[in-house]
Amino acid sequence: MDYRLLKQEIIDHANSLGIDKIGFTTADVFTEMKNHLIRQEQLGYQSGFEEKDIEKRVDPSLIFSEPRSIIAIALAYPSRMKNPPKSVKGARRGIFARASWGTDYHTVLRDRLSKLEAFIQERVPEARFRSMVDTGELADRAVAERAGIGWSAKNCAVITPEFGSYVYLGEMITNLPFEPDEPMQDQCGSCNKCVDACPTGALVQGGQLNAQKCIAFLTQTKGFLPDEYRSKIGNRIYGCDTCQTVCPKNKGKDFHFHREMEPDGEIAKPLLEPLLMMSNREFKETFGHISGSWRGKKPIQRNAIIALAHFKEEQSLPVLIEVMNNDPRPVIRGTAAWAVGKIGGSKAKDALLEFKEKEKEGDVLQEIEKGLSFLNN
Structure with missing residues (x-):
């Protein structure tokens, strides 16, 4: 199997599926993230919504047998609402954060990952996968950063040069040995x-x-x-x-690539x-x-x-x-x-x-x- 050729085929097909950015990385332990998570836990800074086992969050081999690489994906979402309804006296309105506009992003990204899995499986029948979005064990941002999707910013989001931080992240652990992409250098600089x-x-x-x-x-x-x-x-x-x-x-940065992500103002x-x-x-x-x-x-x-x-x-x-x-x-x-x-x-x-x-x-x-x-x- 020519994995370099397969990798390019996956990149091309991902684009046709509506995946806005894709990157590849190793299935090695996320050592730096592990140290960060331990520190967060010691300080009491965790939300409690995360996977409790830090080892599972940083070691793909604990949740997938013989992992060889991880494919990371990103989908860009809108940052502006078209014709947003006005909040006026007597008819006050609340606001959901942008990450909750449109159809639940877990549903949208799982759909894209599932289609990408099917594409790879056709070419490599022995391929195995474990895909996850947000609620999985792995730290999405650590995977995306190492796969070259973007850099881990001071606001604790992953920022991509193309779409800013207005992206949803997902990943797929696989037993296929893809060549890893280069991580992106931090570009926050002195901005605070x-x-x-x-x-x-x-x-x-x-x-x-x-x-x-x-x-x-x-x-x-x-x-x-x-x-x-x-x-x-x-x-x-x-x-x-x-x-x-x-x-x-x-x-x-404001992208309206995906119909499912378009917000209904009401x-x-x-x-x-x-x-x-x-x-x-x-x-x-x-x-x-x-x-x-x-x-x-x-x-x-x-x-x-x-x-x-x-x-x-x-x-x-x-x-x-x-x-x-x-x-x-x-x-x-x-x-x-x-x-x-x-x-x-x-x-x-x-x-x-x-x-x-x-x-x-x-x-x-x-x-x-x-x-x-x-x-x-």
Whole structure:
């Protein structure tokens, strides 16, 4: 088998499949990434969503028998919405991060990887594969960096010269021995804009993220949001793009190559009030196809309540008061009570005092007190 020729055939076919960039690397242990992950764990900077076993995250041989190489792919996604709906008084809107626009990227990339596997299998029947996107054991960014897709930037994203950091990453471990591509040199230089712009200081330094403070992580948690982050979230209901939007390497980068990734403005930038009244079924029917729905409706609804408080949207007080009084979930009731106080107005204090008389949950009562404290200042 001429693997150099096969490699070029794979590159050409990948392009025809709608894979925007492809790279090849060895299946060696990712030693540098291992040291980084150990350090992150020691500092308590992990999100908890990752694969728990660090060895599996850096050693392909622990998850695939006799690996010889890894194929990395990248698909570019849009950074701008065409004709985005406006958020106006009385009709406030939240925003999903760009990585959640369009069809869930896990679905899109798995489709491309599956088709690439089929192409290779036709040529090499004994070929074996293990493909993964984001939720697999390997660290996507480490694979992409070593395969020459881009460099690992200070904002902890992989930046490609062609598409900036607006790319989804996936990889395929295989038993075929492809010649590795050259990793790309770091091009961030002395720029520190992402670190300086991070709303919560989650970028501790270039290339090091404390996920516990990252808004992208915080918007996916299900409990009460810590007080110090509520004012930082703004109208974000899932994810955060600040460290990408301030990056000079992303200036002017906006690609609409894939129909599945095109955002529907009413989904990507939804009205906040209707979100609060959605049933599980309605939520799934409306948002179930996007990646931002993976944690269910509770975090999204909690974030929507915080967003209404951010806007000081007095017209939303009746809805918030209804949620406060009737929602069965303490986190939602309590966050609504906090928001009612934050927004204020003549009805807020009476509503909170009345609610306080019947509420039994200690955490919710604390949120009521926070809401009342805003009104007493």
